[in-house]
Amino acid sequence: MNQALCFLLLFFPVLRGVAQNGKPIVIGTTDTLYSKILGEKRTLLVHLPMTEPDAFAKDQKYPVVYVLDGESGLFQATVAITESLGGGSGNFAYPKLIVVGVTNTDRTRDLTPTHSTDSSVMPGFLLTNSGGGETFLSFFKNELIPHVESTYPAAPYRVLIGHSFGGLLAIHALGNHPDLFQSHVAIDPSLWWDTPRFLQEIKKRLAAQPARENPLFVAIANTMGKKFTLQGVKNDTTAGTLPIRSILDFDRFKQRQKPTTYQSKYYPDYDHGSVPFVAVYDALPFVFNFYGLNFPFGDFFNPAYKNDTLLAEHYKKVSQRMGYPVLPPGELVNAVAHQLMDMKQWKRAYHFFQLNLLNYPKSYASYEAMGEYFEAKGDKKQAKEFYQKAANLNDSPALREKLAKLD
Numbered sequence: 001m002n003q004a005l006c007f008l009l010l011f012f013p014v015l016r017g018v019a020q021n022g023k024p025i026v027i028g029t030t031d032t033l034y035s036k037i038l039g040e041k042r043t044l045l046v047h048l049p050m051t052e053p054d055a056f057a058k059d060q061k062y063p064v065v066y067v068l069d070g071e072s073g074l075f076q077a078t079v080a081i082t083e084s085l086g087g088g089s090g091n092f093a094y095p096k097l098i099v100v101g102v103t104n105t106d107r108t109r110d111l112t113p114t115h116s117t118d119s120s121v122m123p124g125f126l127l128t129n130s131g132g133g134e135t136f137l138s139f140f141k142n143e144l145i146p147h148v149e150s151t152y153p154a155a156p157y158r159v160l161i162g163h164s165f166g167g168l169l170a171i172h173a174l175g176n177h178p179d180l181f182q183s184h185v186a187i188d189p190s191l192w193w194d195t196p197r198f199l200q201e202i203k204k205r206l207a208a209q210p211a212r213e214n215p216l217f218v219a220i221a222n223t224m225g226k227k228f229t230l231q232g233v234k235n236d237t238t239a240g241t242l243p244i245r246s247i248l249d250f251d252r253f254k255q256r257q258k259p260t261t262y263q264s265k266y267y268p269d270y271d272h273g274s275v276p277f278v279a280v281y282d283a284l285p286f287v288f289n290f291y292g293l294n295f296p297f298g299d300f301f302n303p304a305y306k307n308d309t310l311l312a313e314h315y316k317k318v319s320q321r322m323g324y325p326v327l328p329p330g331e332l333v334n335a336v337a338h339q340l341m342d343m344k345q346w347k348r349a350y351h352f353f354q355l356n357l358l359n360y361p362k363s364y365a366s367y368e369a370m371g372e373y374f375e376a377k378g379d380k381k382q383a384k385e386f387y388q389k390a391a392n393l394n395d396s397p398a399l400r401e402k403l404a405k406l407d
Helices: 003-011 073-086 107-111 133-151 165-176 197-208 239-257 275-287 310-322 330-342 346-359 364-377 380-393 397-406
Strands: 029-035 040-047 062-068 098-102 154-163 183-187 216-221 262-267
Touching: 029 133, 040 073, 040 133, 062 073, 062 133, 062 165, 073 098, 073 154, 073 275, 098 133, 107 133, 107 165, 133 154, 133 165, 154 165, 154 275, 165 183, 165 197, 165 216, 183 275, 197 239, 216 239, 216 275, 239 262, 262 275, 310 330, 310 346, 330 346, 330 364, 346 364, 364 380, 364 397, 380 397
Parallel strands: 062 098, 062 154, 154 183, 183 216, 216 262
Antiparallel strands: 029 040, 040 098
16 A cells, blocks of 8 residues: 555545435435534434334433544444344343534544644644644533534433544543543544654553543454564664554553453454444444343252342442433333243242332333232232223323223
């Protein structure tokens, strides 16, 4: 690959469009927002979870993944990964996620945190507008995030994913605005920027921060070619290896801190342009490694099992990490309750039916399920009472039929 093409791939994401026949597959919508801070209209790409909301919580909200360079394939890749990780079919290992792609108007201006005149890696004529990262983050804080959280079913947990300059901005945001996003993914970040000033300053800021649950995943691409090894490249001084040397410097700094919320991964078979997709697939499970419940199916349905507070305790811990109440999924609790009911473990089944009633008192499904419990026990009076409460919230033919059978 010639040097000119390498340079273009390094700094400018490539869009490819192909004309196709047939019905389109829709993964999201476009949205526009006029920014007073930036003085321009910005286009967003927005994906909402494709699976139906939990039947017990139709108004549920979802964490939001903000993807920089939204017009690149990184948005589509992130959508595919979030759907595969947090999709339906009983998959509760990860949350369902909203994905917002933020498209560019002036990429170098918005994604670089300082103005630089250092042309050792990037030609000087491309640096003229650099240094608008703080203004761009102000746009996020004061306009974009409020817009997303008032327009879409967005929960107040935000992940920022950035590649190259986007990764640079993600690390800058973590160091200077640690509460703006709750997790950060920096994919082959351009930490060579404004060398050595930026790298020195961001390490100082991160070292001064108190310990917090704010995950950072850093992906390191192989941009040094076959001439070097990871150990050998550290001693090189040429501009060509500055990008990877800067990331490795930052990685050593973070590893010395030994934080439990930091992870990096080197991808020897991926270069700067190809690493984003595989990196996101690794990053999101790390970001949400606290979310999944290792449900003890082998023991749970044994009548001697005693830890029926398992679900409530787990989601209490998840809530603490997410910073807002995350309730045990009603559909999961309902399935557990019905299985216990079918096994005639009445006391345990009632516990879980009651858990949904406590967590989702405005859902007809909670009352309907409790009605099914009492009907199975032969208590028609109680069953009718709960079916009627369910019908008051959702007057469906199915509920009317259940009530009629009890008359």
